[in-house]
Amino acid sequence: MKKYAVNWPIRPFGIYTVLVRAANPTDAVRVAAERELSTIDGFSIAFDYEPEVWRLCRLRNRLSQHVAGPFFDDAVPGWVPFTPMPLGTDA
Template sequence: MPAYSVTYPTRPNGVYSQYVNAADPADAVRAAAELDWPTNPGYSVAFDCEPEVWILLRPYRLRSRHVQGPRYTGTSPDEVGHTTH
């Protein structure tokens, strides 16, 4: 199965990624949701926002590609530009 990166924004700011093996992007989001998301004290993962998903293909820098969701840049999930469910 391919490897995927699933990224959610965190509150009050930032992003956090999990890496999973999955059959497709939707399966990657499901698998990532079941994992423990360790965050720094005072931060929480914004699961109410749509995740950013990348398929990871070697060599990563040349072949990996964005396959689903917005592109997060480390801004607050409450700012304009983030897509919520």
């Protein structure tokens, strides 16, 4: 089992991160969706949008890798905030 971080878009804005152990990125999204996820009042997790998945690596010579989904780059100051993508799009 590998370690993954699944970042779900939340409404009205933001990202909710779930750490899971799974066999692959698809399994990581399934495991994260089955967890009981809670958010602050007034916010809801956008399960109808594609999550971002990162493979977490702790080795000296390897960094964590983006492995699936859109790249939510709003965590970097000065970058344009992410735009969630509805499931089933080819973009």
